[in-house]
Amino acid sequence: MDHPVTGTTEAPPAPQQRPGRGLGSPEAPAAVLATEALTWRIGEVAIVDGVSLQLHPGEFLGVIGPNGAGKTSLFNLVSGLRAVTAGRVLLHGADITTLAPHRRAQRGLGRTFQSSSVFGSLSVRENVRLAVQAHHGGSLALWRRAAAYREVATRADECLATVGLGARGDALAGTLAHGEKRKLEIALLLAGEPSVLLLDEPMAGVSAEDVPELVEVIRELTAHSGRSVLMVEHHMDVILDLADRIAVMHHGALLACDTPDAVMANATVQEAYLGEGL
Numbered sequence: 001m002d003h004p005v006t007g008t009t010e011a012p013p014a015p016q017q018r019p020g021r022g023l024g025s026p027e028a029p030a031a032v033l034a035t036e037a038l039t040w041r042i043g044e045v046a047i048v049d050g051v052s053l054q055l056h057p058g059e060f061l062g063v064i065g066p067n068g069a070g071k072t073s074l075f076n077l078v079s080g081l082r083a084v085t086a087g088r089v090l091l092h093g094a095d096i097t098t099l100a101p102h103r104r105a106q107r108g109l110g111r112t113f114q115s116s117s118v119f120g121s122l123s124v125r126e127n128v129r130l131a132v133q134a135h136h137g138g139s140l141a142l143w144r145r146a147a148a149y150r151e152v153a154t155r156a157d158e159c160l161a162t163v164g165l166g167a168r169g170d171a172l173a174g175t176l177a178h179g180e181k182r183k184l185e186i187a188l189l190l191a192g193e194p195s196v197l198l199l200d201e202p203m204a205g206v207s208a209e210d211v212p213e214l215v216e217v218i219r220e221l222t223a224h225s226g227r228s229v230l231m232v233e234h235h236m237d238v239i240l241d242l243a244d245r246i247a248v249m250h251h252g253a254l255l256a257c258d259t260p261d262a263v264m265a266n267a268t269v270q271e272a273y274l275g276e277g278l
């Protein structure tokens, strides 16, 4: 199916400045992550249909759209889990379209681990130490050096503190509540020291009372670090709270990509997306 792609030929506006972001220069800064006419077809069906997006340094870009719009498929193309049919993915200006996922991760593109990659029988701290160790090559020689061991342990504790799990390091990962599991997944992501984070529905399964705390953890990911975030999320209030800009997908295509206010006021978006009662 072919869908018109709007808003893909013009350069997006520079992200709005938020305190501590170091953004807001009159010219849009170079994109840290860009997709160019990214397309994934299964047979004749375009699951992702010519999507061109730009993520700027320190920017928080939310991705929304009805169920089946192609958001997760877009993430799969960007992170390398799926091979593109057409189009390109650029990270810091370099073409990474055909790179394997772990090569993209080495270049700073991090995607939240699925819960299945958390070792439930290990402690929270041990999980993050393994992720730090993996990021640094995971050689046994590294572990024989006491100084290197301490370095890994310190970095793991920093990751846990960043997501607010500093006091939960000794808990078995398998015993964590949903909200804490999401935090651990983010800590595992941070262990890879990414400059660009892809968060796929981080609020999924999280109880309503735990959402505000997780929102603050995610806000801090870009607040002072220069990291950029691309986040798919169904909770509109969370997206509106966090995002500098919002990309709206519909039937695989990009319907709009603009500031939250502009997206909410966009008649096409209202008709195609909000009109469906999401």
Ligand SMILES: Nc1ncnc2c1ncn2[C@@H]1O[C@H](COP(=O)(O)OP(=O)(O)OP(=O)(O)O)[C@@H](O)[C@H]1O
Pocket: 042, 047, 065, 066, 067, 068, 069, 070, 071, 072, 073, 074
């Ligand atoms: N491997 C696949 N084979 C066939 N169809 C697929 C495959 N992966 C995704 N699809 C279809 O592509 C469409 C987009 O799926 P995708 O999961 O990317 O949407 P989404 O926007 O993330 O949806 P949701 O919000 O429900 O998670 C859906 O119709 C889905 O059924």
